[in-house]
Structure formats: C-alpha cells, structure tokens
Amino acid sequence: MASMTFDGIGKTYPDGTVAVANVSFAISDGEFVVLVGPSGCGKSTLLRMAAGLETLNSGRLLMDDTDETDTEPQDRDIAMVFQNYALYPHMSVYENMAFGLQQRKMPKEKIDKLVRDAAEMLDLTRYLERKPGALSGGQRQRVAMGRAIVRHPMAFLMDEPLSNLDAKLRVQMRGELKLLNQRLGVTTLYVTHDQVEAMTMGDRVAVLKPVSNDQESNLQQIDTPQMLYDKPANLFVAGFIGSPAMNFLRIELKAETGSLRAAISGTEISFPVPAGAALSAYAGRQVIAGIRPEMFQVCPEGEALFNERIPVAEALGADTFVFFDIPSPPVNVNDAEDTEGFTYKGKNRLVARIPPALTPALNQRLALTVDLAKLHWFDPTTGVAIRD
Amino acid sequence: MASMTFDGIGKTYPDGTVAVANVSFAISDGEFVVLVGPSGCGKSTLLRMAAGLETLNSGRLLMDDTDETDTEPQDRDIAMVFQNYALYPHMSVYENMAFGLQQRKMPKEKIDKLVRDAAEMLDLTRYLERKPGALSGGQRQRVAMGRAIVRHPMAFLMDEPLSNLDAKLRVQMRGELKLLNQRLGVTTLYVTHDQVEAMTMGDRVAVLKPVSNDQESNLQQIDTPQMLYDKPANLFVAGFIGSPAMNFLRIELKAETGSLRAAISGTEISFPVPAGAALSAYAGRQVIAGIRPEMFQVCPEGEALFNERIPVAEALGADTFVFFDIPSPPVNVNDAEDTEGFTYKGKNRLVARIPPALTPALNQRLALTVDLAKLHWFDPTTGVAIRD
Amino acid sequence: MHTTIGRSPRALGPAGKSFVRRNLPYLLIAPSVVMLLALIAYPLLFALKSSFYFWNLQIGPQPLAFVGIDNYVQALNAFDFRAALGNTLILSVAGTAIEFGLGLAIALILLRALPGMNIVRALLILPTTIAPIVVGFLFRYLYDPGGGLLTWILHALWLPVPAEGILGSPSTALAAILFVDIWQWTPFFAIVLYASLLAVPDEILEAARLDRASPWTILMRIKLPLIKRTAIIIIMLRFMQIFNTFDTVLVLTRGGPGTSTRTLGYSLYEQGLVNFNIGLVSAMTWITVLIVNIIVALYVFFAFRNEEW
Amino acid sequence: APRRAGAQDAKSVRVLSVEDPFFFSLKAMVPEYEKETGIKIELESLSYDALQSRLVSAFVAKTSDADVIVVDQMWLGQYLDNGWIISLNDFIARDSELDLSDFIPEVLYSSNMWRGQIGTLPVAAYAQGVMYRKDIFDEFGIAAPPSKTSEEWTWTKYVDTLKKLEGKSFGGQPLFPTVICGSQPSPITHMFTQLSVSHGANWFKSFPTAPWDFSPQLTGPAWVKSVEVYRQLYKLSPPEAINYVWFDAGTRFAKGDIGMFYWWTPYFYLIKNSGYMTGKKSDVMEKYATAVLPKAEGVPQTVSIGGWSLGIPSSSERQEAGYAFIKWATSKATQKKMALWPDLNYQFSDFARASLYEDQDLRVIYPYLDVQYSMMKQGNGKITRPPVPGYTAVESVLGLSLNQLLTGSEDPKTALERTNSLFESILKGNLMIPYQKESFADSKDEAKALIGKLGKK
Amino acid sequence: MLPAFFFLAIFIGPILWFIALAIRPADTAFTMPPQLTFEPNLDAFRHILVDPGTNAPQLVNSLVVAIGAVLLNLPFSVPAAYALSRFKLRGKKNIMLWYLGLLMAPPVAFLIPYFVLITRIGLQGSYLSMILVLQTLTIPFSVWLMKSFIDEVPAELEEAARVDGARWYTIMWRITLPIVRPGIIVTSMFAFVFAWNNAAFPLVLSSRSTATLPIGTLGYFATSGVTWNYIAAAAVLAMIPPMIIFLVFDRYVVRGLTFGSVKG
Numbered sequence A, B: 001m002a003s004m005t006f007d008g009i010g011k012t013y014p015d016g017t018v019a020v021a022n023v024s025f026a027i028s029d030g031e032f033v034v035l036v037g038p039s040g041c042g043k044s045t046l047l048r049m050a051a052g053l054e055t056l057n058s059g060r061l062l063m064d065d066t067d068e069t070d071t072e073p074q075d076r077d078i079a080m081v082f083q084n085y086a087l088y089p090h091m092s093v094y095e096n097m098a099f100g101l102q103q104r105k106m107p108k109e110k111i112d113k114l115v116r117d118a119a120e121m122l123d124l125t126r127y128l129e130r131k132p133g134a135l136s137g138g139q140r141q142r143v144a145m146g147r148a149i150v151r152h153p154m155a156f157l158m159d160e161p162l163s164n165l166d167a168k169l170r171v172q173m174r175g176e177l178k179l180l181n182q183r184l185g186v187t188t189l190y191v192t193h194d195q196v197e198a199m200t201m202g203d204r205v206a207v208l209k210p211v212s213n214d215q216e217s218n219l220q221q222i223d224t225p226q227m228l229y230d231k232p233a234n235l236f237v238a239g240f241i242g243s244p245a246m247n248f249l250r251i252e253l254k255a256e257t258g259s260l261r262a263a264i265s266g267t268e269i270s271f272p273v274p275a276g277a278a279l280s281a282y283a284g285r286q287v288i289a290g291i292r293p294e295m296f297q298v299c300p301e302g303e304a305l306f307n308e309r310i311p312v313a314e315a316l317g318a319d320t321f322v323f324f325d326i327p328s329p330p331v332n333v334n335d336a337e338d339t340e341g342f343t344y345k346g347k348n349r350l351v352a353r354i355p356p357a358l359t360p361a362l363n364q365r366l367a368l369t370v371d372l373a374k375l376h377w378f379d380p381t382t383g384v385a386i387r388d
Numbered sequence C: 001m002h003t004t005i006g007r008s009p010r011a012l013g014p015a016g017k018s019f020v021r022r023n024l025p026y027l028l029i030a031p032s033v034v035m036l037l038a039l040i041a042y043p044l045l046f047a048l049k050s051s052f053y054f055w056n057l058q059i060g061p062q063p064l065a066f067v068g069i070d071n072y073v074q075a076l077n078a079f080d081f082r083a084a085l086g087n088t089l090i091l092s093v094a095g096t097a098i099e100f101g102l103g104l105a106i107a108l109i110l111l112r113a114l115p116g117m118n119i120v121r122a123l124l125i126l127p128t129t130i131a132p133i134v135v136g137f138l139f140r141y142l143y144d145p146g147g148g149l150l151t152w153i154l155h156a157l158w159l160p161v162p163a164e165g166i167l168g169s170p171s172t173a174l175a176a177i178l179f180v181d182i183w184q185w186t187p188f189f190a191i192v193l194y195a196s197l198l199a200v201p202d203e204i205l206e207a208a209r210l211d212r213a214s215p216w217t218i219l220m221r222i223k224l225p226l227i228k229r230t231a232i233i234i235i236m237l238r239f240m241q242i243f244n245t246f247d248t249v250l251v252l253t254r255g256g257p258g259t260s261t262r263t264l265g266y267s268l269y270e271q272g273l274v275n276f277n278i279g280l281v282s283a284m285t286w287i288t289v290l291i292v293n294i295i296v297a298l299y300v301f302f303a304f305r306n307e308e309w
Numbered sequence D: 001a002p003r004r005a006g007a008q009d010a011k012s013v014r015v016l017s018v019e020d021p022f023f024f025s026l027k028a029m030v031p032e033y034e035k036e037t038g039i040k041i042e043l044e045s046l047s048y049d050a051l052q053s054r055l056v057s058a059f060v061a062k063t064s065d066a067d068v069i070v071v072d073q074m075w076l077g078q079y080l081d082n083g084w085i086i087s088l089n090d091f092i093a094r095d096s097e098l099d100l101s102d103f104i105p106e107v108l109y110s111s112n113m114w115r116g117q118i119g120t121l122p123v124a125a126y127a128q129g130v131m132y133r134k135d136i137f138d139e140f141g142i143a144a145p146p147s148k149t150s151e152e153w154t155w156t157k158y159v160d161t162l163k164k165l166e167g168k169s170f171g172g173q174p175l176f177p178t179v180i181c182g183s184q185p186s187p188i189t190h191m192f193t194q195l196s197v198s199h200g201a202n203w204f205k206s207f208p209t210a211p212w213d214f215s216p217q218l219t220g221p222a223w224v225k226s227v228e229v230y231r232q233l234y235k236l237s238p239p240e241a242i243n244y245v246w247f248d249a250g251t252r253f254a255k256g257d258i259g260m261f262y263w264w265t266p267y268f269y270l271i272k273n274s275g276y277m278t279g280k281k282s283d284v285m286e287k288y289a290t291a292v293l294p295k296a297e298g299v300p301q302t303v304s305i306g307g308w309s310l311g312i313p314s315s316s317e318r319q320e321a322g323y324a325f326i327k328w329a330t331s332k333a334t335q336k337k338m339a340l341w342p343d344l345n346y347q348f349s350d351f352a353r354a355s356l357y358e359d360q361d362l363r364v365i366y367p368y369l370d371v372q373y374s375m376m377k378q379g380n381g382k383i384t385r386p387p388v389p390g391y392t393a394v395e396s397v398l399g400l401s402l403n404q405l406l407t408g409s410e411d412p413k414t415a416l417e418r419t420n421s422l423f424e425s426i427l428k429g430n431l432m433i434p435y436q437k438e439s440f441a442d443s444k445d446e447a448k449a450l451i452g453k454l455g456k457k
Numbered sequence E: 001m002l003p004a005f006f007f008l009a010i011f012i013g014p015i016l017w018f019i020a021l022a023i024r025p026a027d028t029a030f031t032m033p034p035q036l037t038f039e040p041n042l043d044a045f046r047h048i049l050v051d052p053g054t055n056a057p058q059l060v061n062s063l064v065v066a067i068g069a070v071l072l073n074l075p076f077s078v079p080a081a082y083a084l085s086r087f088k089l090r091g092k093k094n095i096m097l098w099y100l101g102l103l104m105a106p107p108v109a110f111l112i113p114y115f116v117l118i119t120r121i122g123l124q125g126s127y128l129s130m131i132l133v134l135q136t137l138t139i140p141f142s143v144w145l146m147k148s149f150i151d152e153v154p155a156e157l158e159e160a161a162r163v164d165g166a167r168w169y170t171i172m173w174r175i176t177l178p179i180v181r182p183g184i185i186v187t188s189m190f191a192f193v194f195a196w197n198n199a200a201f202p203l204v205l206s207s208r209s210t211a212t213l214p215i216g217t218l219g220y221f222a223t224s225g226v227t228w229n230y231i232a233a234a235a236v237l238a239m240i241p242p243m244i245i246f247l248v249f250d251r252y253v254v255r256g257l258t259f260g261s262v263k264g
C-alpha cells in the first residue's frame, strides 16, 4: 500500500535519554520488516515514530515519497498493535475492534463482518461481548491484534503482538499474519523477541542496538533472515540472531603455509582454517571466531576439537543443548563499551546443540567437532565481520 | 521453604466464566513447577489463587500442610510477578524493588545491597532512578521481576515473567532464575508460553487446558519435562508440548500376523507397526498416531514413507521446517468438543524439521521417513495415549 | 499523576496546519475563560475602582470622594482585622486538615464493597446538600444550651460544657463553628477521595499486599501518592471556601462572644451587606484575595513542586 | 374603603416584607383587599438580611421588583436621602381620607419622618416594656411592678426586685431572675440602649437637634452607669444569654424559668405562645403580666421605639397603587382586623394608631394595651438609636464592646472610651465628623407640626 | 462495618434530629433532656408544601437553577479540563491558577456588582442570572477537579484511538470522557450541590418567582422568632433531590476505570 522511508531519524526523550539515533532505512510497498534488538534498544520508539505518536528530534519520515514527518497519526492510515495493548477499557471486545472501522464511516454490516471474521481468526468469538478487564493476558493481546487487523491500512505497526500467546496459537497467528501481509500487501513493521518469528515472518529483519548518544546509530544490519543468520554484519548481530546465541572464541591467528592456524586463546586448542583473503590480513593478530550451537557435531574422540565435561545439559525434547567451559576469555558483545576490548572473566561457556539421543551423562566428557569452513570471523576491535 | 498443595480448587468468575475447576496437585518444598497451557486456560487465575488474590469457589489450598485457603495475601509471604507487571507508577525503579523489603524492617544498607544486586542481574542499574513510565516494555518487565527476586519469600509466583525480553536476555534470566531457585530453595510456580523455558526450567511441568464447566479439570498432566515430551498423557498434551506441534494422523489399524499395519486414513500410505499389547487391542479400529516434526528424516526416495511436494518451508537458520499436505482428515485437539470425533476439512498439513542444507526447492517433492518405533498412539475417542 | 503507568501526558502530536488544530487547546479553554472573564471582570474591576473611593450607601448613593488607599488603611487598621484574620486562618487550616483526614478515613470505609454501601454514600452526602446558612440553624438548635442535643450529649458524657453554652463561651465557640464546617464538608472530601481511590488500579494494591505492606503502609505509600493530585486540589478548594465563609458565623454567633469567632468573611459581610460601605468592603475584598492568593500560591508551589501540571 | 382611583392603573402590587408577626396577620387580610379592589397583591417575605441586600442592590441598579417595601426605621434616612424611596408628603396632603392625626406622633416621629418628609407609614410599631411572672412574684411575696411610670419604679428598684429572685427555684425548677440579649451587634444594642436612654445617655454631641454634630459621647456617666446595670442584669440572667438574639430572650421567658425582663412590646403577646407563630400556648400564657419600664432617678423617661413601616421605592411604576395599599394596610380598620385575626392565638397588637388602644374589642384580647400605649407616648427612637446614616457601622462596634463588657471584667469607662474613639474614627471615615451636609432640626414638636399641616384637609 | 456506623451516626444523627424537629410538636423542641418520643405531625410539611406551600415552587426553582448550573457548566469546563490535562501548553500553570483566583474572591463582596451587571443585561430575577453567576463557582471547581481525574487516563489509550483514525473530538467524546465518567459525575454532583445550597447569589439575584429554597428557608428566621419546624422541614425537603441524584448516579461511580486497558 505504501512504502516507508526512515531518513536519519532520531528521538531523544525529554529526560535526555537518546532512544533512537541516525536510523535510516526504507521499506518497500508491501514488505514485511521485522525489528529485533535487545530490550530498550528503541524498537517501540521507532514504531511510535512511524505512527506519528512521537515527534522526531531529527530526520524525516517519508511515506510513498511524501514527507509525513509532521502528519497527525489519524491522518496516516496506519494500524498499530501497542506493546501494552492500550485497549479501550470501557468498550467490549467487539467495540474495541469496531472502533477504528467506525472512524472510517463504514456501513455497520461491513464492520460487523470484518470484526467477526477477525474474532474468528483470533479465537475470540466467545469473548466479543466482554470488557478487556475480564480477559486473560493472552486474550487481551489478541484483542489488541484484532483491533489492528480488522483494518485495511497503509501500514501495520506491530509491537510484540504475539508475546503473550502460547506456542501453538503463535504458530497459527504467524501463518495468518503472513497470509494477511501477502493477501493485502500491507507494508508491515513488526517487533518481536521471538527468533522463530523474526526468521520466518520477515522479508527482511532489522537488528537494532541501544545507543548511548546521538552519534551512534541503532541500526546494525537490515537484511533477509537467512543473510542475517549466515552473514551477520558484526559481532552484535551474530550474537543476537540465533538462540542459543552464537559462541564466540578469542583466537590467535597465525599464518601457516597455504592456510592459517587458529589458536583459541587460553587453551591448547588450535586448528587450521581456510585462508580467505580477508582473514589472511589478520594473520598474527587476534580475531574472534563465532560458532553456532548447531555447528557442533558429536564425533569420535579422536576427531574431537573439543572434549570437555558437560556440567549442564538442557533437554528440549527435540534437541538437547549441552554447555561446557573452556579456559578462554569470554567475549562480551552486548555492551557498547566492550566492543573495543575484551573483559576477562576467566572462562568461556560454550553451548552446542546435539540430538537428544547422544546426550551424555552429566559431567561426562563429550567429543565435539565443528565444520571449520562455516566459522564466522570478526574483527575484535570494531566487531565487524571478516568476510571476503 | 514451603510445600504447596492445591486440593480440588476451582474458580468461577462473577460473570459465570469457569476459569479453573478441579485442579489438584502438590508442589514439594523448593520445587520449580512450570504451568503451561493455551491462552485463557486459567494459569493466571491459578497463580492469583495461590497468592490469595482470588477467592476460591471450591477446594482448599495448603501450604506446608496448613490450610491457607482464607489467609490474606499479605500474610502468605509470597512474591509474585504479575503478567501485566503492576508496577508502582509513582515510585522509581529502585523504590519499586525496595518496597517489599522495607516492609520487613530490613536495615537500609541491606536493602540497598539487595536491590543493587538484583538490578545488576537484571541489567537495570542504569534505570534505578527512573519511574516506570519512562521505561521500555522489557525494562518494565524486568522491574517486575526484580521486585519479586529481591525478596526471599516462601514461594515465587511468576506469570510469564520473561515474555517481553529478547532471546539473549531470556536465556540469561532463565539461568539466573534456575540458580536462584536452587540456591534459595524457594518453591516456584512459573507460567510461561515459551517451550524452551518450560522444558528447561521446570522440575515438573503442569499442562492446563481451558474448561467449559466445573465438571472438567484443567489439569491434563503434570510430570517432568522429558516425560511430558516423551510420554504425553493424551492428545492435548502431546499437541501442546513441542513447537512446532506434533503431527497427528488418523490411522486405520489392521491386525497382521506378528504385527499391526497402520493405514493413514484417506491415503494409500500404510506401514507396519510393532504390536504392543495396548495398541493391539485397537486392531481393526481407528487410532491416532502422533509424529513429532523432528522424527522425520530425509531419506532416499525408495525408503520414503511420505514423498510430497513442499509448498511451504520455514528456514530458521539452525533448522528448516517443511510443510506438506496429505489428503487425510485433520485431527483437532484443541477444542474440547472435538476430542470425541474428527472434523474433516479435507487435508492434513504436516510439518517436519530437516537440516537447512537439505531444504528442497519450493513445490519439489521431499522424501521423508519416520522412526516407526517412536510413534505416539492415542485413543480417538478419549484422546488418551495408548501405551503399554 | 499516572495511576496506570503511562507515558506522561504529552502534546497530542505535532502542530497541524489548520488554525483550529494549531490552537486547539486554546480553543477548548477559551469558552470557559471568556465566560468567567465576562462574569468576573465587572465585579472585580467594580471592586477595584470602588476600593479607592469613599462610597457608603448609607451616606450617599454615589461614591463621594476619591480617597486613595484610605480604605485599605482603614481595613487593615480595623479593630477586628487581626482577630478575624487569626480566626479565619485557624478555621481554614484546622478545618481542611481535619476534614481531609476524616474524609479519607471515611472514603476508605466506603471502598469496602458491602451491601447497602450506596445508600450509605447517598446518606453521607446529606450534610453538604443543606445550605450552609441553614446548617447554621441546625447547629444553633443542636448547640442550644436549653434543649440542644449536642449539649445534652456532652453533659451525658460528663464533658464540661461552659455555663454560657457552647456558642457563648470564647473558649468553645470557635471550635463549635469549626465542628459545623467539619460536619458539613467532611462528606465532600469523603466522596471525592472515594472516587479517586476507585481509580487506583487493583493490581497495584495487590502487588503491595504481596509485598506484605500493612494497610497503613499501602495507604501512605501507595494510595495517597496515587491520589495526591486530587487530594491537593480539593484541599485547596476547601481551604479557599472556608476562608470566605460567613454564613455559619452569621447564624451561630455573629462573630461573638467578643471577637472570638469573627472571621474575615463575616467582617466582609458586615461591611458589605449590613453597613453597605462599598468602598471599604471592596478594599477588604482585595486584601482577602491577596492573602488567599499568597497562601494558595505558596501551597500550590510546594504541593506541586514535584508534579507535572 | 381605600381610594380606588389611584389604584386603577395597576393590576397588581408587589410587596416585599420581612416575616415579623404583622406579616402573618396582614397576609391573612390580603385576600379581602384583593377581592375589594381587584388588584393582585404579590406578598413576598424575606429574611431581614435578604430583604436589605435585595433592596439595596436593586436601588444601586436603579431597578426594583417591588412597589411597596418594608422599611426599618434605621434605613429611612438613608433611603430618603439617596432618593430610593419617595416622600409620601404629597400623597398624604392630597389624601382626604387618611387620618394622619390618629397615628401616635412619637411613632411617626421616630420611625417615619426624616428631614421633614414622611417617608413611610407604620404597619407595626414597637416600644419596650416589662414582662414579669405574676405567680412567681406572688409566691415570693414580691410587689408587682407598676403599670404607670412613676419615680418609684427605677432601674435600681428593678435590679433590687430581681435580686430577690436570685438563687430561687420555682415549681421545682431553678429560677433566673431575668434574661437579657447578649448577642452582638443589634440585639444587645436594642436592649441596652433602652437602659441607657432611660438613664439619659446620648450618642452624639448634637443630634437630632441642629446643628448636627456627631462627635460621640459614650464616655458620659449615664453610659457608664448603664453598662454597670446591664452587667448586673446579665449576672442575673442565664449565662447563655450572652449569645441571645432578640427572640431568644422572649423564648426563654416563655419557657417559664425567668422572673422578669423588659423587651420589645411584641413580646407582650409573643410569649403567650411556645414556638414562633405556632399558635400553641406556652407555659406562661396565663401567668405573666406586663408593666411599664423603670426609669432612672431624676431623668425623664424615654422609651425606645421600633417597628416596621411601609414605603414606596422611587423606581416603582405603580406608586399610586402602592400608596393605596399602604394606606389600607396601616388603616385603623385593617389593623384592627389584623389584631382580631384569631389564628396563631391572636398575635398582633403593634398599633401605631392611638384610637386602637382605646378599642374595647382589642383591650379584651390584649389586656396590656394601656401599658404599651403609655410606653409609646414616652417614646423617642431618634435618641435611643439615632437613625443616622452609617448607624450600623457604629452599632456593630457598640454591640461588640457591650458583648465584651458582659463577659469580661474590663472597667466600663475604659471600654467605653475605647469604643468612643472607635466611633469617632468610623464616623470620620464615613465623613460624618465634621458633618458636611445640611443639618435638620428634628424635634418632636416639629414633627407634630408637620403632622398637623399634612393632616389638615 | 462498625466505623461506618459510627461515622454515619455523626453525620446523619444531626439530620435525623432535624427531621424530628420538623415533625415534632413545637413545645417539645427545646427541652432538657431532649425529648425523644413525641407525637409526630406533618404540619410543617403541609405548611411549606401545600398551605401556603411557598417552598414547593422554590424547590422547583432550586432544581432549575442547580441543574441549569451543572448543565451550563459542563460544556465550558469539560473541554477546558480536557485541554489542560491533555495538551502541553504555554502558560498552563498561569491559566490554572487564574481559575483558582476566581474562586478565591469572597462572594459577598460581589453581590452588588453582580446585581448591577445582571440588571444591565436585563436578566434580573431570572433563572439564567443565577445560573450564569454560579458559573464563577462551578467552572473553576470543575475544571480543576475534572482535570485531576482526566490526568489518570493513560495517554496510550488516546494514542491508540489516534492511530485508529479518531479525531480529537471523537477521542474526547468516545474514549476519554466515558472512561473518566465517574470523575465527571462526582464533580458534577458537587457542582450541583454547590449551586443547590448557594444562598448568596439568589439572595440578590432571585425574584419572588425564582427564589430558591435556601432563600425561602431563611425567611423563617425573623427577628422576632424562628419557625423552627418550618426551617427544619424546608431543610429536609432540600436534602431529598440531592440524595436522589446521588443514589441514581452512584452506580456510575465505579472501580477500575482503566482496568485491563494497558499492560505495565
């Protein structure tokens, strides 16, 4: 319905908190963009700015190439799911959903049909006459969803719309939302903390990071989910996408003939790595290697890269995550201050995903290897991925 | 600190909604019990009853074997994380967390230390002086957590305490909470929609289901996570635990010599199954088979049980879920009415988890097989698992 | 205040283009301001102008002479000014404080969902629905030394009652007037506080109970801070009302015995509606307005110091 | 019969009154008047305070929603001077039916005349007199006070008589010798000034005799003496009398535990009833008698005059009709009918007309008319409470001082001196000292002359 | 429940005693000890309502004036309170204090100027004159009190409505005001009460046909005596309409206005 362009937007709250700074990206018409990032990184603020609820301290917001920075929310034709629902407490579920449609002077029967269809989809039909106060948390959240999806706006803004729903419902809603996006072609900005949602729903995913001043930018990378997963732009993105998160290792890179040898700092472990051009430039220096938990494979002891005791194992049913420690300095990617150096805290806990059947007894050793070709490499100072 | 026994408790809201009925189970001292169930199944209500915030319509609540059904909340020594936070809006984050401690006439310095430690753990140190109104959703949720964990109560009641946190923080908090539970030995009742949380945190997990009258019971099964996953008591539990959910197939069971042959209704597919005593009793009748997505294995075409076109695939990075349809009647386990029969809707969509590398192109066929020994079997009428 | 955690009230968005939208808040406020201006400007200016003239309707129908600030000097030097100011301050400070305390206690009782509470509420409001001057009559009757119920009850409780009667003794008359005001206006506090307490979200109170806060702590640290705004406002409104009362004094004691119950309001009444000294009463009006303004401005300054407006 | 001619232009006459006793009986007569004349009388009653605020506001705005208003004697000068009500001189001079000479001249002089104008006509005239309990006096062998003014019956004697009742009980009930009014400002002033005027006290250096000089004279010995006596009277009264307004004293007497007191003459009949205008007989109904006021040794007696009169606002457009109504209401016939109106147990004998005091029908019902008349004849409202502009301002100061003197132990002289200087400053503030306007030689004789002149047809 | 009874006794006791005064024989009113039993009669009520019944039309006048004052008050004060609560504007503090300043003026001093003013616009003696002048009390009071109630509605609700495409008037009318209805009703009830028991303005502004009940009640207090039972009866009469109004509107004053609306 509409494309949307954030052009260097920034928001500083009256108390001085810089919530958003220098964020620029464009969403094309009908695109489904997911925003992810740690708590407090400015996702909601960004959404609220897109809705026109928050004035911009800097930058412009274009919709379909017209500057809408100062347009009132009611003139923007967007539908929003608020993180905290913001249901009308005095209206029934039905009225909550119908309200937005009534503002558009739609005939009553049409409203009725739209509301009932949405309620059906959200499994709320039974609750249409209830007030929000008499609903469970998840039901309230579904009403908040319903209020948005009954409409046929230029853009959807959804702030963690499924966070309080059970897995099953969430899967179902995910499908419905995606379908809606495809069918109506409504541009959608979607905030979630759920990795599965982020990976499956977004045409593209934007990874944000908290900023501490208005010189930085929240936006770390915006790309297709697979690209983010496979080719994270930097340590932050790599660490953020995927759950459990990518394991990071501090590596001393030594040049060998024809290849490079990577030695894990603080340990005896070392292994050869294929020498890409970019990585070769780091020979003789420290780099950071990233290993996703599923990149580990259980192997015979002889082939093992790691062979540590497993103090903790988490069985999820379908998979088991095993944790083990190596005496290597950990890498902290979360705090901005730390991107420039490492904080030594003694040991580094790694996590590997293995089939449940192979789960060892607690505190037994487990031999694990890694497909070395798939390793991720990062510059330790800037955090930027080292890639050819 | 305290054991807790729910003895046939029930709650009907003034408007007639039966939220909880006939729930009986006991939590031993220091145990960590997770409550899961679809939205609106009465989890919050149960927690609120445990806290004494909701009067019981029937049943008793024992704590350490004394009847506490009518004890006032303030006399129960319980800390609760509310699903919707219920922060004190006029107090700073610090005061919010300190308030409960101040009620215990604790020395100021000790309070200060406890609050700061909790804030540190929750990554809230920077926000201690802020009012909740100036926090992001996830930050508010962490304050709500902090308010509970600074205390050292007889029991923790936590209602989806991590739902608004990002994956990374959630993993971290999960660990901290588990540690807290182990260290302090505080009995904990924990509501979550997150399968990973449910599986990894709970000593036991209780699966609840919405009830429509006070004859039924919400409680479907309470057991260790692994048992729930491996040996779900009925269709509902089987369908609820695991994400994506277990696939269900309607099967015509035919006796064969020495074994049974299972024919998937509506299809040509049939396969032999090992004849356990319980299953044998169903020979010649309909049963329901359950297949978890990870039970599928990509195989050569010849060995394939299923070889369907894949219209939808979801790549999550670590795994890919592929969806395919078979012309078999679907099984609906959610609605109570439907446990007695099947609703034919034409086709049944199944989901399989495969390694990302094996993902076929869209609408290409994929050959899949299943380890038949691991199949789950259910009575189609009662939904109860058929197990020796 | 934000009972529910919300973002603080903020401008409803960026300035629009149209005149109406740009000036919307002012347009919404304007009618009331214009209305009040239209109603108040004339009397205020009338009073301001008159205060500089000698104008006594008993002496002549028109202002007789420009006397500068003479009226103000006269008002401030009047024999009863100090006594009246003192009594007025005692009445308004003690009255508001006690009414607030009692009203709050009653509001808390009203909050309990007991059967018949709505009738209790409707009954409770009765004292405020009688014209203050009629309330004066009522208490004249109740205080009557020779048949007053209250006098009798005090006697019955072996409490000392002055021989001159409750209203006849300088030691009790002011307290008696204070009691009348408390009787009449405590329900006002009770109902308004009750209504604002109703708006305090249950969940916050539940959280506090789980934090094991005593009812007292919940009141002091949760409920009161959450209704602070409303409380501040009605305290202020009542303070000003008491500051201007004269009706009960008129009926009960006419300022006596001696000057022990004379109030500024009564002096104003006397100069205005008995002596018809328009010039003098205008000056007194402005003096009163200034005094209350100073008090209220101080009060507002301190009470709202940490509040957003 | 009223003169129809003047009233014909109006369909209705709006009358604004207070609710004193005359109002009730007058109201009872109104239907008759309406029937007779075809004019609708819209009789509205207000409280004293309300009436005055309403009237003055209306005067200032130069409008009025009344054609006839009740005017207190204190307001007369102010209303006439300000041109708010009209002088009735012309009406009276033109009116051949009105028998002006029947009005007691002292009443007209005190209540209705100002600067040679008759501004109003009296509808209810009050003097003051003594009421005592026959039965109590008999019981304790005390001689009844006289019904004729005499040199024997002095304030000293009055106090001595009361003292005989001190500490006594009657009918099992402790007795108070007397009761006074202590409430400031008007009630205490009304009662006290009777005492002081009896002692020959004067408020001002020269009023009503010309040239007017309002220098206050409160420090004179007559004032001091009066305060001392009044203090004594208070000691002999129930202590709560400190807060008593007009009717409280009467009500108290009607309750039966008071021996004797003096007060406005309407109480002669009001105390017959328990409860105001209830018509229910009081305990003392048959047990009291009236007597003349005591006087001070060597000072000619002067009695306070008060009451209510009717006047016509200058803004009224129905002045003729208004006058016709006033004439009717104050006429001998109407007043007699009012007095004979049996409801409420006969509650009206406040005649301003001499002839009514001789009326046999009335003397049966109101046996005290002789006493009352003799009090009237000695009346002089202009000295007792000088109805000068700004009176209320000084009255409030005097009332306050007196009230304080009753409860406190301050030396009367010092207190009066202080009051005197307050008077002075108030009067100066009100531009009364020195008096700048024209004076008017206002004496009873002048008044009688004017009455004679206007009455001559 | 016990403290409730205690308070009720304190606040209702005098009123019961007043009711008793209205229906008791006059000679039993002032006795020591107070006479608790008596033969009740309705004479006083007959007098004030039927014969001559002066107070019955005054009751109607009072209702007209008080209801009129509230109705006129609402369209002026509700938008103002809403704007003051919801918008950031320059000079807000000053405007708010200015409203207060009006309340501070002692009404007695203004009676004469008001009368003059009302006469100039030709409204003397009309209901409207009283209704208008009463606005000087009700508007400032309502603006302040309503603002404090509106302040409590989470801003998110209005934001949601804006995103839903609602204009400010729709938001005010359909979202905010319904939610603060209890506050508005309580405020209006007291605005009604203030107008209802105001005696000062009708004192000069009313006429015979528009006089309100307090004025009528005052009339029973004369210098020569007080008709206690009439005063009492009129006062009792005056209590009934407000009581009915409070009973009727009480059900709108409810708990949990914003319950379930926002999370956090």
Ligand SMILES: Nc1ncnc2c1ncn2[C@@H]1O[C@H](COP(=O)(O)OP(=O)(O)OP(=O)(O)O)[C@@H](O)[C@H]1O
Binding pocket: A133, A134, A135, A136, A137, A138, A139, A164, B013, B014, B015, B017, B018, B019, B037, B038, B039, B040, B041, B042, B043, B044, B045, B046, B083
């Ligand atoms: N106040 C109420 N009045 C009536 N029904 C209510 C009330 N509160 C909750 N319910 C209903 O009771 C049922 C259970 O609610 P509860 O809040 O316990 O669900 P829940 O399991 O916590 O759901 P969720 O995961 O969505 O939070 C729901 O169907 C809900 O609609």
Ligand SMILES: Nc1ncnc2c1ncn2[C@@H]1O[C@H](COP(=O)(O)OP(=O)(O)OP(=O)(O)O)[C@@H](O)[C@H]1O
Binding pocket: A013, A014, A015, A017, A018, A019, A037, A038, A039, A040, A041, A042, A043, A044, A045, A046, A083, B133, B134, B135, B136, B137, B138, B139, B164, C007, C008
């Ligand atoms: N009203 C406010 N005043 C000051 N700071 C604020 C305000 N609202 C939010 N912030 C801060 O701005 C930052 C961004 O907030 P925002 O709500 O956009 O985060 P978010 O990405 O949505 O986080 P979450 O996932 O926890 O909801 C946070 O650090 C928060 O503390």
Ligand SMILES: [Mg+2]
Binding pocket: A043, A044, A045, A083, A159, B136, B137, B138
């Ligand atoms: Mg957010």
Ligand SMILES: [Mg+2]
Binding pocket: A136, A137, A138, B043, B044, B045, B083, B159
């Ligand atoms: Mg819940």
